[in-house]
Amino acid sequence: MAAALIPDRPLRIGLTGGIGSGKSTVAAMLAAHGAWVIDTDALARELTAPRGAALAPIAERFGADMVGPDGALDRARMRARVFADPAAKAALEAILHPMIRQLTQARAAAGPPDAVRVFDVPLLVESGRWREQVHRILVVDCRVETQVERVMRRNGWPESQVRAVIAAQASREARRAVADAVILNDGIGLEALQAEVDAVWSRWVSD
Numbered sequence: 001m002a003a004a005l006i007p008d009r010p011l012r013i014g015l016t017g018g019i020g021s022g023k024s025t026v027a028a029m030l031a032a033h034g035a036w037v038i039d040t041d042a043l044a045r046e047l048t049a050p051r052g053a054a055l056a057p058i059a060e061r062f063g064a065d066m067v068g069p070d071g072a073l074d075r076a077r078m079r080a081r082v083f084a085d086p087a088a089k090a091a092l093e094a095i096l097h098p099m100i101r102q103l104t105q106a107r108a109a110a111g112p113p114d115a116v117r118v119f120d121v122p123l124l125v126e127s128g129r130w131r132e133q134v135h136r137i138l139v140v141d142c143r144v145e146t147q148v149e150r151v152m153r154r155n156g157w158p159e160s161q162v163r164a165v166i167a168a169q170a171s172r173e174a175r176r177a178v179a180d181a182v183i184l185n186d187g188i189g190l191e192a193l194q195a196e197v198d199a200v201w202s203r204w205v206s207d
C-alpha cells in the first residue's frame with residue numbers, strides 16, 4: 001500500500017506488536033537483513049535519561065523533583081503523577097511526542113541512503129499517525145497467554161502487571177486490521193520465526 005506523504009524509496013516499514021509478541025526479536029532479524037531500525041521506545045528513553053532533552057521541559061511543567069538524583073526522569077514518580085490524571089498525561093505527551101517524532105526523523109535520515117527503514121513502534125496503532133509515514137505495516141501477533149508467559153519470564157514481572165500493560169494496549173484485532181502482513185509468533189521456535197521474517201523480507205524487499 002503506497003503512502004502519499006513519503007518518497008517511494010527507500011521502503012519504510014512500520015513494525016508493531018503487543019508487549020512480549022516478539023517484536024524486538026523480529027526487529028533484530030530485519031536488521032540482520034540490512035534494515036536500518038529505528039526503535040522509538042529507545043528514543044523515548046534517551047530523551048528522559050540523564051541530560052536528556054525532555055528533562056528541562058518536564059521539570060518546568062511538573063516540578064524539579066520529577067528528575068531524580070541520577071539526573072534522569074524519576075519514572076515511578078512520573079507514572080504515579082499521570083496515572084489517574086488525564087490532563088497531566090496529555091501534558092507529558094505534548095512534551096514528549098513532538099520530540100520523539102523529530103528524533104525519529106533524524107535517526108531515519110542518518111541511515112545508509114538505500115537501506116530499508118524499519119520503524120519499531122510499540123504503540124503504532126494507538127498513536128494513529130503512522131499509517132501515512134510508512135509504506136507497509138508488519139504486525140507481530142501472538143495469544144495473550146503467550147505474551148503473559150514471555151514477559152513474566154523476560155522481565156520478572158508479576159502476572160497482574162503484565163496483564164495491566166496488555167489491557168492498556170491495542171487489541172490483537174485492532175493491530176491486525178491495519179497490517180499489510182502478520183507474523184503469528186506463537187507455538188513456533190526462533191528458527192521458524194526467522195523463516196517467517198525471511199519470507200516477508202523476500203516478498204517486500206528482494207523482488
Ligand code: ADP
Binds near residue numbers: 020022024185
Ligand atoms: P517484544 O519486543 O514484543 O516485547 P521480544 O522480542 O523481546 O518481545 O520477545 C519476548 C521474549 O520472548 C524474549 O525473551 C524473546 O527471546 C522470546 N521469544 C520471542 N519469540 C520467541 C520464539 N518464537 N521462540 C522462543 N522465544 C521467543
